[in-house]
Amino acid sequence: MTDSTDKPDELPARPRKGIYVLPNLFTLAALFGGFYAIVMAMNSHFDLAAMGVFCAMVLDSLDGRVARMTNTQSAFGEQMDSLADMVSFGAAPALIAYEWSLKGLGRWGWVAAFVYCACAALRLARFNVNTSVVDKRYFQGLPSPAAAALVMGYIWIMTELQWMDSTITWIMFAVCLFSGLTMVTNLPYYSFKDIQMKKSVPFAAIVLLALIIAVINIHPPLVLFALFVFYGLSGYAVYASRKAKGVQTSVISTSTDEPDEKGLHN
Numbered sequence: 001m002t003d004s005t006d007k008p009d010e011l012p013a014r015p016r017k018g019i020y021v022l023p024n025l026f027t028l029a030a031l032f033g034g035f036y037a038i039v040m041a042m043n044s045h046f047d048l049a050a051m052g053v054f055c056a057m058v059l060d061s062l063d064g065r066v067a068r069m070t071n072t073q074s075a076f077g078e079q080m081d082s083l084a085d086m087v088s089f090g091a092a093p094a095l096i097a098y099e100w101s102l103k104g105l106g107r108w109g110w111v112a113a114f115v116y117c118a119c120a121a122l123r124l125a126r127f128n129v130n131t132s133v134v135d136k137r138y139f140q141g142l143p144s145p146a147a148a149a150l151v152m153g154y155i156w157i158m159t160e161l162q163w164m165d166s167t168i169t170w171i172m173f174a175v176c177l178f179s180g181l182t183m184v185t186n187l188p189y190y191s192f193k194d195i196q197m198k199k200s201v202p203f204a205a206i207v208l209l210a211l212i213i214a215v216i217n218i219h220p221p222l223v224l225f226a227l228f229v230f231y232g233l234s235g236y237a238v239y240a241s242r243k244a245k246g247v248q249t250s251v252i253s254t255s256t257d258e259p260d261e262k263g264l265h266n
Helices: 021-042 046-069 075-100 107-130 144-161 166-183 203-218 220-245
Strands: 138-140 188-190
Touching (some): 021 046, 021 075, 046 075, 046 144, 075 107, 107 138, 107 144, 107 166, 144 166, 166 220
Antiparallel strands (some): 138 188
């Protein structure tokens, strides 16, 4: 007979998986920026809506860097970041653009807004899938924050100037389609990820940074929009330059031998 006090071997308790607060705090703040932008647009404060999206961009650029610097990366954080990006840089710009002027175009207006929103979702999904095979120095297609900056920057400028007519509306239509479709191209866009924040830089770099901040403050809507127009066109310029030189234009850094990689290259 076995002793009634004997107990079966118990499995060791698994440590509970926690969530890192610091990087996710930045992500939640970026999500709030997108939500705030939508609420402001619903109340016809389109300049504040644009500011909300641009603030979300700054916060979104920080959460990943903070996670890497503090060694607090996690799968949860990656998924949270993608969902927040979809709201702040996908749904918010599309809805705000429609509310601002595109609804005056009828079905063409919501088609343009939907194309932008759908392309943002596709771009984020592709980014998550291709993370391990894309050259870290480049983005595959226009990043969703930059696409949002094109849409919101245009709205911000026109709101400041108080310009609104049918021509402005059709330009908004074109901006939505351009920024949306460029997100799902294979154009190479410099990612700035190879810039090391922990390394020392020449004194001139700090002076240049101060000058950039000063120039932006001259007229933030115009300067920011101009910067992102330049960045949006840079992918086409890099692609054309590589094509002319006969250099590989794809940012996929691995071979095309694997079946799972078919269709990822140019």
